[in-house]
Amino acid sequence: MLVTWRYRFRNSLMDRFDPRARWIFSLAFLFAATMFWDARFLLFFFLISFAWYFSGRTAWRETKRGWKLVGFLLFVMIVVNTIITGGGAGGVVPPGGHQVWSQGTTIPLINWHFHFGLTYERLWFAICQFLRIGGISAIFLIIPYTMDPRVYGVTFRGLGLPDNFAYSMELAFRYVPTLARDFGTTFDAQRARGYEIERVKGGIVKQIIRIAPLIVPVTMNSILTGEDVTNAMDLRCFGTRPRTWLSKLTFHWQDYALIAFSIFLLVGGIVTQYAFHTGNFWVPDFWLRLAGG
Amino acid sequence: MNELPLIVENLTFQYRRRSEPAIEKIYFSVQPGQVMLIAGSSGCGKTTLMRCINGLIPHTYSGEMSGDIHLFGMSVTGMRLADISQTVGTLLQDPERQILGSYVMNEVAFGLESLGIPREEITPRVEKALDRLGILHLRDRETFGTSGGEKQKIALAGVLAMEPKILLLDEPLSSLDPASAQKALQAFRQLANEGIAVMIVEHRVEDMLSIHPDVFMYLDEGKMAYLGDTDGLMDVVDYRRIKLPAQVVLERARRDPAPVFVPAANSRSEVKTALVRFEGVHFRYSGDGPEVLKGLNFSVNAGDVIAVLGHNGSGKTTMVKHALGLLKPTEGRVLLEGQDTRKMTVAQAAHTVGYVFQSPSQMLFAPTVREELSFGPKNLGFPADAIVQNVDWAIETVNLKSEMDMPPLALSFGQQKRISIAAILAMRSRILMMDEPTAGQDYWNYQAFMDAILQMPGFDAVIFITHDVDLAVIYANRILLIYSGEIVADGKPQEVLKDEKLLRSCRVLPTSLLKLNMEYLPKTGRFYRAETLAHIQS
Numbered sequence: 001m002l003v004t005w006r007y008r009f010r011n012s013l014m015d016r017f018d019p020r021a022r023w024i025f026s027l028a029f030l031f032a033a034t035m036f037w038d039a040r041f042l043l044f045f046f047l048i049s050f051a052w053y054f055s056g057r058t059a060w061r062e063t064k065r066g067w068k069l070v071g072f073l074l075f076v077m078i079v080v081n082t083i084i085t086g087g088g089a090g091g092v093v094p095p096g097g098h099q100v101w102s103q104g105t106t107i108p109l110i111n112w113h114f115h116f117g118l119t120y121e122r123l124w125f126a127i128c129q130f131l132r133i134g135g136i137s138a139i140f141l142i143i144p145y146t147m148d149p150r151v152y153g154v155t156f157r158g159l160g161l162p163d164n165f166a167y168s169m170e171l172a173f174r175y176v177p178t179l180a181r182d183f184g185t186t187f188d189a190q191r192a193r194g195y196e197i198e199r200v201k202g203g204i205v206k207q208i209i210r211i212a213p214l215i216v217p218v219t220m221n222s223i224l225t226g227e228d229v230t231n232a233m234d235l236r237c238f239g240t241r242p243r244t245w246l247s248k249l250t251f252h253w254q255d256y257a258l259i260a261f262s263i264f265l266l267v268g269g270i271v272t273q274y275a276f277h278t279g280n281f282w283v284p285d286f287w288l289r290l291a292g293g
Numbered sequence: 294m295n296e297l298p299l300i301v302e303n304l305t306f307q308y309r310r311r312s313e314p315a316i317e318k319i320y321f322s323v324q325p326g327q328v329m330l331i332a333g334s335s336g337c338g339k340t341t342l343m344r345c346i347n348g349l350i351p352h353t354y355s356g357e358m359s360g361d362i363h364l365f366g367m368s369v370t371g372m373r374l375a376d377i378s379q380t381v382g383t384l385l386q387d388p389e390r391q392i393l394g395s396y397v398m399n400e401v402a403f404g405l406e407s408l409g410i411p412r413e414e415i416t417p418r419v420e421k422a423l424d425r426l427g428i429l430h431l432r433d434r435e436t437f438g439t440s441g442g443e444k445q446k447i448a449l450a451g452v453l454a455m456e457p458k459i460l461l462l463d464e465p466l467s468s469l470d471p472a473s474a475q476k477a478l479q480a481f482r483q484l485a486n487e488g489i490a491v492m493i494v495e496h497r498v499e500d501m502l503s504i505h506p507d508v509f510m511y512l513d514e515g516k517m518a519y520l521g522d523t524d525g526l527m528d529v530v531d532y533r534r535i536k537l538p539a540q541v542v543l544e545r546a547r548r549d550p551a552p553v554f555v556p557a558a559n560s561r562s563e564v565k566t567a568l569v570r571f572e573g574v575h576f577r578y579s580g581d582g583p584e585v586l587k588g589l590n591f592s593v594n595a596g597d598v599i600a601v602l603g604h605n606g607s608g609k610t611t612m613v614k615h616a617l618g619l620l621k622p623t624e625g626r627v628l629l630e631g632q633d634t635r636k637m638t639v640a641q642a643a644h645t646v647g648y649v650f651q652s653p654s655q656m657l658f659a660p661t662v663r664e665e666l667s668f669g670p671k672n673l674g675f676p677a678d679a680i681v682q683n684v685d686w687a688i689e690t691v692n693l694k695s696e697m698d699m700p701p702l703a704l705s706f707g708q709q710k711r712i713s714i715a716a717i718l719a720m721r722s723r724i725l726m727m728d729e730p731t732a733g734q735d736y737w738n739y740q741a742f743m744d745a746i747l748q749m750p751g752f753d754a755v756i757f758i759t760h761d762v763d764l765a766v767i768y769a770n771r772i773l774l775i776y777s778g779e780i781v782a783d784g785k786p787q788e789v790l791k792d793e794k795l796l797r798s799c800r801v802l803p804t805s806l807l808k809l810n811m812e813y814l815p816k817t818g819r820f821y822r823a824e825t826l827a828h829i830q831s
Binding site for chain 1: 347348349352353373374375378379383385389390391392393395396398399402403404405406407408409410411412415416435436437451452455580614617619638639640643644646647648650652654655656657658659668669672673702716717720
């Protein structure tokens with residue numbers, strides 16, 4: 001059985017918007033924010049995103065797990081990929097720059113030479129990444145906690161997707177918490193057989209084999225659930241005629257205002273970026289002065 | 294329309310990858326307002342027959358089919374699944390596999406939405422279906438948070454909203470507590486009285502008798518072994534394969550030798566050491582959620598064979614998960630061999646407690662049954678020769694030695710369930726805990742492995758959660774009766790189960806075997822299965 005995200009009506013500002021308008025805003029925000037690497041623009045997007053996020057009035061304990069995942073992704077993308085390896089900054093931060101620290105080392109016997117260099121430019125880029133990814137995460141993370149599961153399907157239908165796709169989107173949305181529940185159950189079942197994930201050690205192949213007791217049952221359950229869902233839908237005539245959606249969505253003035261703001265963000269972004277060629281990666285002077293440059 | 298709702302003519306079906314037909318030469322007809330019961334042991338073809346009638350065969354499951362099925366005079370050959378579904382409503386065995394909507398209203402409306410019924414017609418039809426089953430108050434509830442019995446009614450309401458003329462019910466009682474099962478049966482009879490042809494696949498024949506089915510069909514290895522009324526069925530069916538009323542078994546078993554059953558765990562009852570001790574255990578899943586366990590105090594001692602009885606959602610599974618440390622009390626403590634479960638890992642606890650989860654698909658993963666069964670003992674650090682020995686013993690106990698080199702996931706559900714029990718048996722834990730061990734098992738198989746487990750020496754205590762009162766009557770030497778997170782009775786079966794008023798208040802209903810045992814109790818001093826009572830002079 002598919003479960004849903006933990007939603008409750010909070011009578012918040014966000015609750016007053018039509019879910020279609022919310023999706024339009026979220027997607028417009030995503031496309032607009034990804035056009036910029038200039039921290040001044042990204043700060044603007046960051047502030048908008050958190051103003052929007054807090055308008056949902058969710059409690060920290062509700063979204064804590066989601067933020068932990070975002071925190072992990074931010075760590076990998078910013079600390080590992082940008083600061084340590086420098087790979088994340090490729091193509092945006094010009095080569096060279098003002099050194100913060102530089103260190104070379106050679107592994108004896110195999111004679112491999114490693115060079116680690118961190119520049120002020122890359123550090124600034126990491127801040128930009130934080131603003132951009134953090135803002136986008138806030139916009140999308142809030143959706144499952146604040147959107148009524150009863151209107152998932154009709155929302156996507158209202159956004160122009162055909163019935164089958166719209167309902168598939170609803171199922172896909174609900175698959176994530178279902179997967180988490182199944183994983184928790186399997187984890188408990190294997191722990192009851194003396195399995196300890198902390199003891200999974202060894203090379204990559206050995207580690208994959210050792211986590212099979214978790215992965216195989218969860219995957220098999222997903223396949224079985226898929227089959228059950230298909231049978232249940234078939235037995236109730238799904239997909240044979242144009243579907244009536246029980247919930248009816250209606251736009252109000254605030255929804256038009258939000259859509260207008262979304263268009264402003266997207267069109268404004270395109271014009272700024274492509275007509276005025278503004279918004280690319282930029283490092284402020286005060287930052288470079290820290291490097292003595 | 295004077296045609297019969299359903300006529301099945303000489304129906305044979307063989308799945309594509311099987312060498313034998315799953316059902317062969319089946320014929321019968323059903324009239325409006327009739328209740329038909331289809332019984333048979335696992336793999337007898339019951340589910341295949343239902344799939345042929347509701348159109349999943351051949352639309353979803355392919356194979357070779359001959360014969361014909363007529364719905365109100367029209368052959369289903371060439372009919373679209375959607376057209377069949379408007380006449381034939383199906384309730385699957387596990388309502389969780391059928392429920393699609395996140396809220397009750399959406400779930401019940403799903404079929405009507407698919408048919409493109411105008412919105413203003415959908416709401417009254419949904420409310421009518423909910424009202425018909427007495428669950429209108431659940432209209433705006435989340436489906437996930439409802440109890441097992443409520444889920445089943447919600448799934449049924451979803452089918453009824455489409456106004457079918459034939460209703461197929463696949464083992465509708467399997468996940469219900471006895472009181473909910475009886476209520477469900479009354480609802481099915483009521484639907485038949487309203488003119489719907491109701492077909493029920495069920496091996497709890499005794500429970501079914503309370504609504505007086507009009508026609509019985511007994512399937513054996515895909516063939517019709519009986520088609521007729523109740524009286525005839527009692528003579529034809531093997532009482533060891535299908536659960537019949539205790540009085541019937543008593544009469545028929547007199548002609549056969551008495552069964553031999555010597556429980557092993559009882560022999561240790563002189564050692565009264567607390568293996569597990571619950572001390573004022575309270576539990577809630579989330580800080581602001583309802584309290585699921587409310588101050589439990591009890592001990593599990595060596596020699597105990599405990600049946601945990603209680604209604605759906607009473608906290609039975611939550612309670613036994615505490616013994617293994619999978620859940621920790623929010624208040625109070627659980628001691629496992631004197632040690633607080635908060636201070637030990639689940640893997641450490643697994644040396645003492647072996648816990649069989651309800652659903653086998655949640656744990657099976659290995660490429661062969663042998664490797665599956667070795668997994669637990671290996672994790673617990675058993676030496677290689679002990680692993681081989683334990684695995685052999687476990688597989689023999691569940692009677693699946695021939696499947697040793699098969700992938701467990703390729704086996705039937707009933708076999709998977711037995712493999713999941715064997716996987717825990719192989720760990721040779723001191724306490725064996727089983728959550729609904731008989732779910733999805735036919736009568737003969739579950740009696741066989743319960744007999745084997747309880748006669749094998751090795752366990753200091755056995756605990757099983759069940760809705761099957763007869764299982765408790767036959768095997769337990771102690772009953773824990775739970776109601777809404779509290780233990781309302783704890784004692785010997787003959788003490789706890791004699792209080793019919795208490796049982797009914799906990800949604801546990803007395804069975805014919807229990808009643809028979811109460812009659813014999815002055816003479817026997819304890820409970821026995823009907824086959825044993827048959828050889829005691831009344």
